[in-house]
Amino acid sequence: MFNRYWYRLNSRFFSTDDTVFMNWGYEEDPPMALPLSESDEPHRYSIQLYHSVATQVDLTGKRVLEVSCGHGGGASYVMRTLGPASYTGLDLNPVGLDFCRRKHHLPGLDFVEGNAEDLPFPDQSFDAVINIEASHCYPRFPRFLEEVARVLRPGGHLLYADARRRRELAKWEAELHDAPMRLVAERVINEQVARGVERLYPVTLFKQARFQAMFGFAIWMTLYRRLLNDDVSYRIYCFARDEASHTEARGRISR
Numbered sequence: 192m193f194n195r196y197w198y199r200l201n202s203r204f205f206s207t208d209d210t211v212f213m214n215w216g217y218e219e220d221p222p223m224a225l226p227l228s229e230s231d232e233p234h235r236y237s238i239q240l241y242h243s244v245a246t247q248v249d250l251t252g253k254r255v256l257e258v259s260c261g262h263g264g265g266a267s268y269v270m271r272t273l274g275p276a277s278y279t280g281l282d283l284n285p286v287g288l289d290f291c292r293r294k295h296h297l298p299g300l301d302f303v304e305g306n307a308e309d310l311p312f313p314d315q316s317f318d319a320v321i322n323i324e325a326s327h328c329y330p331r332f333p334r335f336l337e338e339v340a341r342v343l344r345p346g347g348h349l350l351y352a353d354a355r356r357r358r359e360l361a362k363w364e365a366e367l368h369d370a371p372m373r374l375v376a377e378r379v380i381n382e383q384v385a386r387g388v389e390r391l392y393p394v395t396l397f398k399q400a401r402f403q404a405m406f407g408f409a410i411w412m413t414l415y416r417r418l419l420n421d422d423v424s425y426r427i428y429c430f431a432r433d434e435a436s437h438t439e440a441r442g443r444i445s446r
Contacts, residue, residue, distance in 0.1 A: 245321055259323075325353070373431045
């Protein structure tokens, strides 16, 4: 309940027209040097996180769903640069979705209000599902994984990134192990995210109003310290949806 209304409040009061990303940053060593347009450059480190997650598979010509799309910056970037046939951004926050519809106008890109644990789409509707830095807010995370598997066609992929506190890792890992999908790849990216935060925060500081910068400072610095101290584990995953893994996992859950 807190997260549901917190993100709505954040969209209404703590965002400017330039706030198209609500995720942490990502940078490698040596730097990624991802080619970006002039308009995308101010969002480089947030974009690099999306790029690292989304390019785990080829999205060219695919139907893509992003669950919890925030302010749509990632949706716009993927649609413009990675060549999907269509991209649907879903979110529970109507204020954020209003922002997305005003800000992002691209053929094949649309935004839908809906719940991550009860996706409003038919079975096997998408080739890929993207979910970045949102699942920690879901009350029933295993239900979300079930819904993702349901709307993915066989051979489709979940491209997923999120973080958990150390005390939550065992539960998170167990829920992912029981997911009705096959794990393809997993990577811990604490160093890359911490490096992205180091570079992202000064941009946030100078672009936002004073109160917003002070508020952001407290959040960014707390998360940054937790990353460096390994009190938070930030990970990227790729899962594949095939009939064997889906049937096996559903059997485990039903038992």
